[in-house]
Amino acid sequence: MDIAKVESLLLRNYGKDAEGCNLAVNYGKPPEVIADTAAQLGSDLIIVGAARHNDISDFFLGTAVDNLVHHAQAPVLIVKERPRANYERILVATDFSDFSAQALRTALDFFPGAEIDFVHAYHVAYEAWLKSDGVAAEMLTDAKKELQDFMAAINLSASERARVNPHLVEGDLHQSVHRMLDTGDFDLLVLGTHGRSGFVMAAIGSRASEMMGWSPVDVLMVRKSA
Numbered sequence: 499m500d501i502a503k504v505e506s507l508l509l510r511n512y513g514k515d516a517e518g519c520n521l522a523v524n525y526g527k528p529p530e531v532i533a534d535t536a537a538q539l540g541s542d543l544i545i546v547g548a549a550r551h552n553d554i555s556d557f558f559l560g561t562a563v564d565n566l567v568h569h570a571q572a573p574v575l576i577v578k579e580r581p582r583a584n585y586e587r588i589l590v591a592t593d594f595s596d597f598s599a600q601a602l603r604t605a606l607d608f609f610p611g612a613e614i615d616f617v618h619a620y621h622v623a624y625e626a627w628l629k630s631d632g633v634a635a636e637m638l639t640d641a642k643k644e645l646q647d648f649m650a651a652i653n654l655s656a657s658e659r660a661r662v663n664p665h666l667v668e669g670d671l672h673q674s675v676h677r678m679l680d681t682g683d684f685d686l687l688v689l690g691t692h693g694r695s696g697f698v699m700a701a702i703g704s705r706a707s708e709m710m711g712w713s714p715v716d717v718l719m720v721r722k723s724a
Contacts, residue, residue, distance in 0.1 A: 499523050529562050533569035543608070544570055547577045563710060563719075567691055573604055573720045576710060585685040585716075588614045591675050594648045597690030601720040605688045606658050608718075612685075616664045617678065618645060619671035634668075641666050672709060679714055687713050691721040 501521060508516040522539075524531045536544050546563065567574045588605050592598035605614055620641035645664055654662065667674040679687060689709065710717050 527565075529565035530569055532566055533571075536570055536572050541572050544572050544574045545577060546574065567719045567721060571721065573608075573718055576717045576719070578713070578716050583685075585609050585612050587684050588612050588686045588688055589675065589678055589684045590614055590616050590688040591671060592616060592618045592648075592690075593671070594618060594644055595690065597720075597722045599648070599652055599690075600722040601688050601690040601718075602652065602662070604720045605686075605718070606654075606661065609686075612661070614662045615678070615684070616662050617667060617671070617674060618665070619667045619669055619674050638666070638668070675709065676712065682714075684715055686716050686718060688718045688720060691719055 501523060504523075505516075505521055508519060508521070522535055524535055532544060532546075535541075544566070546566070563574065563576060588609060590598070590602050590605050592602070602614070602616060605612070618641070620637060645666060649659075649662075649664065675687070678684065687709070710719075
């Protein structure tokens with residue numbers, strides 16, 4: 499690979515914006531090489547693009563991104579849309595685990611001007627067989643208490659709290675996130691890489707991979723600090 503030609507191409511396509519870029523060309527399996535390079539450079543964020551739905555982007559949005567997030571210490575931002583403005587409204591999904599707390603904290607720190615919707619889904623067990631409305635109300639009360647305790651434990655400042663809009667929804671979290679993103683009101687979806695409920699697991703998990711695939715907006719995957 500001719501490094502000079504690559505640098506020339508960057509300058510031609512991006513002009514002065516590319517002048518501060520440091521180009522590194524390494525060899526090996528992309529997920530591992532990217533994660534290792536980011537660790538060596540002390541990177542705060544890894545950004546990968548998928549501008550078109552073709553074989554390359556589909557592959558990168560699947561197994562390769564799963565592996566990249568699994569290996570990388572830094573958060574991974576999967577860019578799907580052409581950037582037009584700053585992220586202004588962000589959706590963070592939670593299962594009240596430490597990993598989703600890390601995802602919320604990262605969203606607050608990375609995007610200090612953004613409004614954040616924090617959504618948790620609770621499930622009314624065996625609802626088809628339940629005769630009493632009081633059971634569903636009790637489940638909602640428990641979820642509200644758990645959300646209150648979770649938010650208190652994160653210890654947000656007053657200004658941070660003002661930027662976070664908590665939501666409780668009954669049913670499936672994935673479907674709820676899909677409906678919320680489908681409104682077009684959000685610029686970014688943020689997920690933790692481990693989850694208490696299996697929503698996002700150690701190796702990302704098949705459902706989170708699905709969410710990365712069908713999300714119409716960019717996705718930020720955050721791995722909890724050791």
